[in-house]
Amino acid sequence: xxxxxxxxxxxxxxxxxxxxxxxxxxxxxxxxxxxxxxxxxxxxxxxxxxxxxxxxxxxxxxxxxxxxxxxxxxxxxxxxxxxxxxxxxxxxxxxxxxxxxxxxxxxxxxxxxxxxxxxxxxxxxxxxxxxxxxxxxxxxxxxxxxxxxxxxxxxxxxxxxxxxxxxxxxxxxxxxxxxxxxxxxxxxxxxxxxxxxxxxxxxxxxxxxxxxxxxxxxxxxxxxxxxxxxxxxxxxxxxxxxxxxxxxxxxxxxxxxxxxxxxxxxxxxxxxxxxxxxxxxxxxxxxxxxxxxxxxxxxxxxxxxxxxxxxxxxxxxxxxxxxxxxxxxxxxxxxxxxxxxxxxxxxxxxxxxxxxxxxxxxxxxxxxxxxxxxxxxxxxxxxxxxxxxxxxxxxxxxx
Numbered sequence: 001x002x003x004x005x006x007x008x009x010x011x012x013x014x015x016x017x018x019x020x021x022x023x024x025x026x027x028x029x030x031x032x033x034x035x036x037x038x039x040x041x042x043x044x045x046x047x048x049x050x051x052x053x054x055x056x057x058x059x060x061x062x063x064x065x066x067x068x069x070x071x072x073x074x075x076x077x078x079x080x081x082x083x084x085x086x087x088x089x090x091x092x093x094x095x096x097x098x099x100x101x102x103x104x105x106x107x108x109x110x111x112x113x114x115x116x117x118x119x120x121x122x123x124x125x126x127x128x129x130x131x132x133x134x135x136x137x138x139x140x141x142x143x144x145x146x147x148x149x150x151x152x153x154x155x156x157x158x159x160x161x162x163x164x165x166x167x168x169x170x171x172x173x174x175x176x177x178x179x180x181x182x183x184x185x186x187x188x189x190x191x192x193x194x195x196x197x198x199x200x201x202x203x204x205x206x207x208x209x210x211x212x213x214x215x216x217x218x219x220x221x222x223x224x225x226x227x228x229x230x231x232x233x234x235x236x237x238x239x240x241x242x243x244x245x246x247x248x249x250x251x252x253x254x255x256x257x258x259x260x261x262x263x264x265x266x267x268x269x270x271x272x273x274x275x276x277x278x279x280x281x282x283x284x285x286x287x288x289x290x291x292x293x294x295x296x297x298x299x300x301x302x303x304x305x306x307x308x309x310x311x312x313x314x315x316x317x318x319x320x321x322x323x324x325x326x327x328x329x330x331x332x333x334x335x336x337x338x339x340x341x342x343x344x345x346x347x348x349x350x351x352x353x354x355x356x357x358x359x360x361x362x363x364x365x366x367x368x369x370x371x372x373x374x375x376x377x378x379x380x381x382x383x384x385x386x387x388x389x390x391x392x393x394x395x396x397x398x399x
Contacts, residue, residue: 069205069259076207076261077219081160082190083135084254086211087144087167087181090125090154127156132210132254133181134263135189136290140165142181143290144253145268146172149179157183160217171293175236176281177268180290192255195262197241197282200224208245208267208278210254220246222276229279230362234269237366240279241265247278256280285370302371303397305337306330306344310361319349320385326359327351327382342392345383352380369397 131148135141142157149155155167165183172179200206201224208220222245229240243256247270256265265280292299308328311321315329330348333340344350350358354377358364371377373396380389 072259073207073219073221076257076259077209079261080192080207080209080255080257080263081217083192084160084209084211084217085133085135085142086158086214086216087130087133087142087148087253088156088158089128089130089152090156090166091128092154093124093126125154129211129214129250130155131250131252132267133157134253134255134266135191136180136287138189138191140183140185140189141170141290141294142167142183143266143286144179144181145266146174146177146179148253149181150174155181157181158216171297173289173293173299175299176285176289177235178266178281178286178289178293180293192257193260193262194283194287195258195260195264197227197264197284200227200241200258200264202226205259206243206245206264207257208243208247208251208254208280209257210247210251210267212246212248212250214250218251220251222246222278225277228363230360230366232269232271232279234279237369238362239282239285239366239370240268241282243278243280244276245278246270246276247280251278288370300373301369301397302373302375302394303337304339304344304368304392305334305395306339307332308350308361308364311349319347319382321349321382325349325351325382326357328358328361328364330381338392338395342379343390344379344381344392348381348383350379350381351387352378354378368394 130152131144133142133144133148136143149169149172155169157165157167163185165185167181167183170180170182204224206222206224208222210218212218222243224241225244226242229242230238232238232240234240241256241264243265245256247267249270251267252269254267255263256267258264264283266283266286267278267280269279271277271279289299307330309315309331311327311329315321316325319329321327327349330339330344330346330350333344333346350364352358353364353367354371356367358367371394373394376391376393378389379392380387382388
């Protein structure tokens with residue numbers, strides 16, 4: 001009896017011990033899980049807090065767009081810099097201390113050879129920065145401004161990676177302030193992507209890259225402030241892009257690029273009237289001129305054979321031109337010229353050329369010069385109060 005009463009009690013105690021152990025294990029597991037969650041939440045909170053500390057304005061609307069814009073500037077600067085060069089003048093320095101009078105040349109060929117050999121390698125040069133340039137093609141042609149290399153005999157081209165080359169002048173065009181140089185290397189050159197300045201809109205972001213004051217690879221940022229700027233007195237044929245991106249001395253000849261990293265202009269000048277007024281040659285004009293210089297060594301320009309002057313309000317009133325009309329007055333027509341043969345007369349008011357409105361004498365000069373020789377264009381004039389459209393075959397301007 002005692003044994004039977006004792007066995008069930010022992011069996012029940014054994015089961016209770018296992019239940020208690022399992023319960024304790026479960027509690028321990030749940031506790032560890034909650035501790036892990038708490039630590040994980042604390043780490044995540046610290047990370048979020050850290051990110052908010054690094055980007056305090058990340059919660060503001062449009063902040064991400066600003067970051068994208070910044071990334072565009074960084075990406076474009078990195079991609080275009082390898083194709084931008086600094087153009088330098090080499091100035092020979094005489095070194096009289098190296099002269100060896102004991103090998104003075106005489107009439108004998110041996111003495112002359114010794115003198116030439118003693119002088120070989122003794123010439124030293126100092127380098128003077130002139131401006132900037134940009135690679136045009138993989139053949140080593142470089143675009144720059146005419147005024148950068150004017151009257152310079154020996155040129156040294158330096159890339160951002162430290163490579164240096166002597167350059168020869170392929171051709172220049174002072175009328176547009178453009179020039180082409182040529183360098184040679186067995187290694188290929190980094191060629192940039194060229195865009196379309198015609199597609200630019202006033203207010204678009206642009207970047208100017210060059211070497212102002214000898215500071216290689218300088219990047220400035222701004223917007224397109226205007227297009228088709230003329231009557232600036234910079235060149236004969238003007239059609240400049242205006243920008244507030246800083247173009248300082250040494251930037252001349254460098255590229256002006258858009259947000260896509262494409263070259264849309266060649267930086268040329270900064271206005272003396274104040275800061276933030278810089279000018280660049282449209283890339284279409286630059287490539288057209290430089291390609292002609294490469295192919296033929298000269299530039300072919302269109303020609304009408306007329307004398308013109310801008311239409312002032314007084315002239316517009318005297319010729320009874322309605323308000324809002326712009327154009328130029330023809331004050332002379334040479335004989336046996338495209339204009340004479342095409343029917344243009346003295347006293348005509350040219351208001352449109354090849355579908356483009358005319359606002360000044362400079363704008364008409366540029367459009368005619370930029371026209372392919374032999375092309376027939378429509379010119380709209382006002383003659384005695386009536387509009388007429390004339391068809392004129394463009395001739396070649398003589399140098």
